[in-house]
Amino acid sequence: MASSDIIRPPTEPARSHRRLDARRNHERVIAAARELLAQHGLQMTVPQVAERAGVGRATVYRSYPTKDDLIVAIVQEQFQQLEQRTLAALDSDDAYQGLRDYIPDLLEHLTRNRGLAAAFFEGRLVPAGRLLELIARLVEAAKPSGRIRQDAGELDLRVVLCGVIRQLITLDRWDQALWRRYGHMVLNAFRP
Template sequence: MTDLGDPATEPPATAGAPAERPLRADAERNRRRILQAAREVFTEQGLGVTMDDIAKHAGVGVGTVYRRFPEKGELIDALFEERVSEIVALAEEGLTIEDPWEGFVHFLRGQLELQAADRGLKELLISHGHGSNRVTAARSRIAPIAIQLFTRAQQAGVIRADVAPTDVPMIGMTLGSLVDYTRESHPDAWRRLLAIVLDGLRVQPEVGTPLPAEPLTFEQLDQSMACWKSGRR
């Protein structure tokens, strides 16, 4: 593709003029083109891509990308805040399901399906190295409602009493990595492992195997996520 360029679209600011002016149609088209390209590249390759990668995919010069989005974090904000909200919506849907176990499974399976479809989303949810306060705030919205889902199922006696809320995101991290490693060879492999994990979480008529270690504290969970290293697979 050829570089469409990004001609000057706003006249110099003058006294009493508004701080921002609407973009001209050609500049707005470039902005949408960049956002779409970033969405596709992040989804396919993760957040480690460069602004040059995004510019090449969009068919514009890298200078055009930087004029619209001076930092990659701004692109991440624009694209992933909405995606993180989809995780929150999954949890909210789970609470509307009468059966506490089915509601919990709906949330866990649904967010893994989103991660399987969008590599960048998984990196955003786990890694502390990407995104700004706005995305971090959106991500933090997930925890309270996810814990509510978990607690409801545990109090109903369908999740083992010795499982802790912090075990669930660790399961997500583990299966999320499996999604990456099998994306090309066996993209549904995570579904098989999820079924095995769910059997382990659910209260069975017989006594389950005692768990060999204490659950993570929330501080330890945060440290584990911070240490996770993103990379292309």
């Protein structure tokens, strides 16, 4: 075998360039998936993501073997952000005011992200239980104000809040003002 026939491993700069290129591709895939998930909800497709990211489908599948894997990665990150918003409301000096501001804001936020809204009410890909537990804690914290029903609990929250979300999604109604209006109606359901 001649010395020119020996396969040499790539040099460090070549490996580094590939890693950088792979990282950029991954970032483009995530950004494209976030946008498409927000616009189209759970109906987005991997080919759409690849096209928007400017990469081949194989590039997407390398990191995310299924569409659900990609959706879960995006939605988990978004649920963590919602949890942080909920914790901020819990840290409010006035828990009732925190709840009053939070619920309509949450619903309006969900109108801007159809995939997150669907994941919230479906619970199939990413369970919303932790987030709902935090919202229930916010309801509990607001009870001493006297402006929240003393018998309101997590089940009520799941039925009323998730019911509103589910119906608006089912009816394909995405107007932010409408969702905010229903946020206020949810709050009214919890008043004594």
